[in-house]
Amino acid sequence: MNSKVDEYFRSVPTWRDELQTLRRIVLQCGLTEELKWRVPCYTFGGKNVVILGTLKSCCTISFFKGVLLKDPRKVLDKPGENSRSARLIRFTSVDQIEAIEPILVAYIREAATLEKAGAKVELKNDAGPDYPEELTACLAENEPLRAAFENLTPGRQRGYILHFSAAKQSKTRVARIKKCEQRILDGKGLHDCVCGLSGKLPNCDGSHKQMRNS
Structure with missing residues (x-):
């Protein structure tokens, strides 16, 4: 565990229990815990894998290269209509998280394996630029900003x-x-x-x- 992330959890005003549950699940997958863009970020070999975030209506776990995940359970959503790499899952209760814990573990481990293999998101030349990771993180923690950007x-x-x-x-x-x-x-x-x-x-x-x- 990272002491800076400990401080984040002590000060976060909403979804604390849900975020703590997500933290426990991510850490059991062997990722390194860091605080980036003012939110918990989990890395493998120095590469970003997932981040946790809060919105007014829910908390989230976001996969930076989620588009590469197989997602057989169809639980991943786009952060925004034009997001082509990142994918996230929204939660509103601890029970909801624990109900799909095995799925989360499998997805997190798959995402780490993709980073270990050096997997890249192939973007179509006519699709335009992809979101930088910092923008993905800022939109994940700021619902009004996300909505405004999508509009x-x-x-x-x-x-x-x-x-x-x-x-x-x-x-x-x-x-x-x-x-x-x-x-x-x-x-x-x-x-x-x-x-x-x-x-x-x-x-x-x-x-x-x-x-x-x-």
Whole structure:
């Protein structure tokens, strides 16, 4: 167990019992426990396998490469309509988790085996960029942000994904996501005008900056 994750569980305001149950199940599968993006993340050989998260209506366990899992029980869902790699399972009670514990163990071990084998998610060239892991994690812990991001047009989503993914370091990707949160919640694209002064709406033409400097 990781002491930083211990602190997370002491301070998490909702779904604590459910998350503790998921933690127990994941740890018995031999993964390494870390705290990434402010949530418990479990790795194998330094590679991210699953993360735990909370939404207003449920808690979740998310598989970073869940699309590669066989999923014979059909329990995996997409985090969002355009998610092509990550898959998650939503829970609202400890009983619900324990009812499928053997399935969870099998899926977690399969996901770890895929990482050990170096499995990659093959993306179609015309499918657009995939979510960076940091964005997947942020959307998993922030239901309003997830809903707002899914409501953006595909072009606006693509703009954000490319902007976040372009950063080389994880901490920079997280900082970019945090900086854009309010813009996303407002339904704005990365280059949309937010002041209403642009002559090229919805795009920004720098009018606000020009007015401020005049």
